[in-house]
Amino acid sequence: MGLLALIAGLSTLAAQAAEPAAPSPDASAVEGVTVQGQRPITGNLQQGVVSLAPTFFVKVRPSSAMDMMQWLPGFVFQDTRDVRGLEGSGGNVLIDGKPPTSKTDTLTSVLRRIPAEQIERVDIISGGAPGIDMHGWPVIANVILKKDANSRTTVNLSSTLDMDGHDTGGGSFNSSTKNDTRTIEVSLEGGRAYNSNVYLGEGNWVRLDGSGNTIFTARPTSLQWGPYAIGSAAYDRALAGGRLRFNGSARYYGTTFDQHDNVVGGPTGQGFGHTQTYMQGEFGVAYEHPLGKQVTLETQLLERPTHYVADNTLTRPPQPSFLDKHQDEQESVVRATVRYKPSDRFSLEGSAEGAYNTASTRSRETLSGQALTLPESNVNLRETREDAGMTATWKPADPLSMEAAVKVEHSALTGQGDAPVDRGFDYIKPRAVISWSPDKNSQIRLRVEHEADQISFGYFVAGSNFTNGQITAGNAQIRPSQDWLTELVLERKFWSTGDLSLTLRHKSLIDQIDQAPLLLSSGTYVSIARNIGGGFQNDFSINLLIPLAKLGLKGGTFKTVLTWSDTQVTDPFTGRKRDISGWNGFQGEAHFAEDLPEWKLNLGVDVFGYSHSTNYTPFGDQFWGAWLQFAPYAEYRPTPQWSIKLGAANLPGLRMSERTEAYVALKGLSPLLYQDIEQLGVPATVQLRIRKQFY
Helix, strand or coil, X not given: CHHHHHHHCHHHHHHHHHCCCCCCCCCCCEECCEECCCCCEEEECCCCEEEECHHHHHHXXXXXXXXXXXXXXXXXXXXXXXXXXXCCCCCCEEECCECCCCCCCCHHHHHHCCEHXXXXXXXXXXXXXXXXXXXXCCEEXXXXXXXXXXXXXXXXXEEEEECCCCEEEEEEEEEEEECCCEEEEEXXXXXXXXXXXXXXXXXEEEXXXXXXXXXXXXXXXXXXXXXXXXXXXXXXXXXXXXXXXXEEEEEEEEEEEEEECCECCCCCCCEEXXXXXXXXXXXXXXXXXXXXXXXXXXXXXXXXXXXXEEEEEECCCCCCEEEEEEEEEEEEEEEEEEEEEEECCEEEEEEEXXXXXXXXXXXXXXXXCEECCCCCCEEEEEEEEEEEEEEEEEEEXXXXXXXXXXXXXXXXXXXXXXXXXXXXXXXEEEEEEEEECCCCCEEEEEEEEEEECCCCHHHHCCEECCCCCCEEECCCCCCCCXXXXXXXXXXXXXXXXXXXXXXXXXXXXXXXXXXXXXXXXXXXXXXXXXXXXXXXXXXXXXXXXXXXXXXXXXXXXXXXXXXXXXXXXXXXCCCCEECXXXXXXEEEEEEEEEEEHHHCEEEEEEEEEECCEXXXXXXXXXXXXXXXXEEEEEEEEEECCEEEEEEEECECCEEEEEEEEEECCCECCECXXXXXXXXXXXXXXXXXXXXXXXX
16 A cells, blocks of 8 residues: 555656756756766876766766765775674765764665765775775775755655565655754654565475475465664764764664465464564764874764564474574773874874673573573673774875784673683784776775684574574684685776776685584584684676767666685585585676666666575585576656656566475484475565655
């Protein structure tokens, strides 16, 4: 009904949009994102900063800053990372030279709230620039807002209908007001989500015994849905010669996943169910103040509580299982950063951060109706983290840029519960990036870095596999995975706005984490996450942006990002070499847009694809097939303030082949109990989005 209601209101909206609108401050020069007289690109690779004016994006007609991200040459968007602490959490996009203050409010959400009409330009900084914190990324995008963009309000309404009749919808309200001394931002979003993940849906299922005979056939159906609500606010003002910023946010997700097996001629009520409640809040404050003409000090404080409840119920034979899990987390962070920039060619930055995290988890498990006593079912964890680092950026000449950084990290984990935890970790993480541009349109970048991951608190506590209900034990002795990364990038610009980037990347893996068998005192084997040793990962990526005017499509633009990967680790059970569990050897995306300015229309299609992957477990492996999906769309922009977008997704209907092996006990040492062969998929969907901007 939500989609029908929106369609019914289109005639009224179109009539209003067709009426002459009150001119915006840039109405004489702007229609959508068209700004007359602007050069689309300024700067070059030798300077290290390439600036894209709004005219660069005319052919794709973006509605928001987020729409611009997928069309940036030589750039692949990376969102905010959910890690403990502020160090390493930021994505690769800045806004007016600064990352968002909130770490809970993702970059995707922030960029979607910025109308394209209020963006002066987008700078792409490669290899480092003095005075700009690259946050560990070799390439970042810096969104520069117009100085006269004093206020903006955007209202979005969307509704999605799939071919099975599932109808969901949502809306958002975003407002920003600023003057010479202060800025106020408010964002509200809510609705009912429907997950059209490729691993969900409906299809055919055949279970075979160890000899290949059919045990049963079924028509499984699965669906994941739930309400969500997100609210955030920020207040920024000038104070005592600096800038003070407060931010707060709260979010709620209620998720229900149901899969009914629908066995042909067999028992009813067989399947898998998952319910989850997730709530998170955040409060932060930041203050930046100059300490003279060349030095700036920035301090940040953050407080973030999280509450999580989940139930997994597997009613499939031969081993039905149940898991009830409650988890509460608390994060407190303080950070200080000092920046020293004596010239336009050199800058030095030092940072120090302290974080205190707690996690309290209670879980209850049963297997085949019998209560299980698993290691780390009930755990109270406390973590202290200290990070300190120094980064130097030097550009001795236009063709050459160098960045060198070293960060020192210490963390200590203590815990009480079924098994005590008392762990300490110390890592030194150096990074070096060298960029050389033999001419204005070419650049070679070399990066060497030592990376160390954080340990997920989930590894310390018992859990359950989302898809098959397999119980996993917690591991108090697990260590963070690490790697030494070497990356070489060759970038070449062509045809005024075209760009080709080739990336070769090698990672020497250390202390990789995967599943291994664990024998309980009861004689039952379960799975446990543990460190399995080293390995390698090799990647080759192509990032290509082509303006199609020279190929006969005057308003056409095409971009693709393709990545091939080769990985190797040692299986902790068989001792054989294999790829990383769950890894896709190929993943790619392609985007095409054609602008029809005489119709105020933009047509396009997005394509996404992945190769097959294998999830390795001690009791049998899961094999996932390759998949490909298409998402065509048409967007009508009658005025810069109005946008009506109609699109489809999951075409021609996502299909996924899956094969699961299950052994009586450990694979290879016991008979094959059964083998599942499934063909799952989700139907195509149609989405309508209406966007109105107020100035």
